[in-house]
Amino acid sequence: MKAPLAPRPHGYIDYLAVLVLLLAPTLFRFSGLPAVLCYVLAVVQGGMSLLTAYPLGVAKIIPFTVHGTIEAVTSVALVVIPFLLGFSDVVRARNFFIISGIALFLVWMVTNYKAAELPARGAIGMRRRVHV
Numbered sequence: 039m040k041a042p043l044a045p046r047p048h049g050y051i052d053y054l055a056v057l058v059l060l061l062a063p064t065l066f067r068f069s070g071l072p073a074v075l076c077y078v079l080a081v082v083q084g085g086m087s088l089l090t091a092y093p094l095g096v097a098k099i100i101p102f103t104v105h106g107t108i109e110a111v112t113s114v115a116l117v118v119i120p121f122l123l124g125f126s127d128v129v130r131a132r133n134f135f136i137i138s139g140i141a142l143f144l145v146w147m148v149t150n151y152k153a154a155e156l157p158a159r160g161a162i163g164m165r166r167r168v169h170v
Contacts, residue, residue: 041150049094072131092154102154113143
């Protein structure tokens with residue numbers, strides 16, 4: 039069965055995830071290390087999205103399949119981070135990270151990572167010459 043989620047809607051979800059990560063500490067009232075991790079993850083996710091070779095990427099450097107591999111690993115990491123980093127007793131933060139990991143895994147499961155175009159050859163920002 040072909041994965042139903044195409045690169046463009048996946049990109050929208052990626053940028054929505056950045057927003058959620060930035061707002062989560064305020065919305066769910068947690069601070070300290072969990073909040074810092076949310077902000078760091080938001081920057082990393084935003085940067086990766088901007089650099090991914092998919093319709094909503096800007097620089098198109100990271101192949102979409104690599105983007106998918108990073109998301110698969112991150113989905114597992116999000117679930118275990120509260121326990122590894124010692125904030126599993128901060129219920130709202132722990133639950134946010136676990137639910138985020140599960141959500142990311144579900145997005146990973148339904149995304150067609152092979153559907154995006156490959157990055158353009160040549161230097162970034164250089165246009166290809168058209169010979170007439």
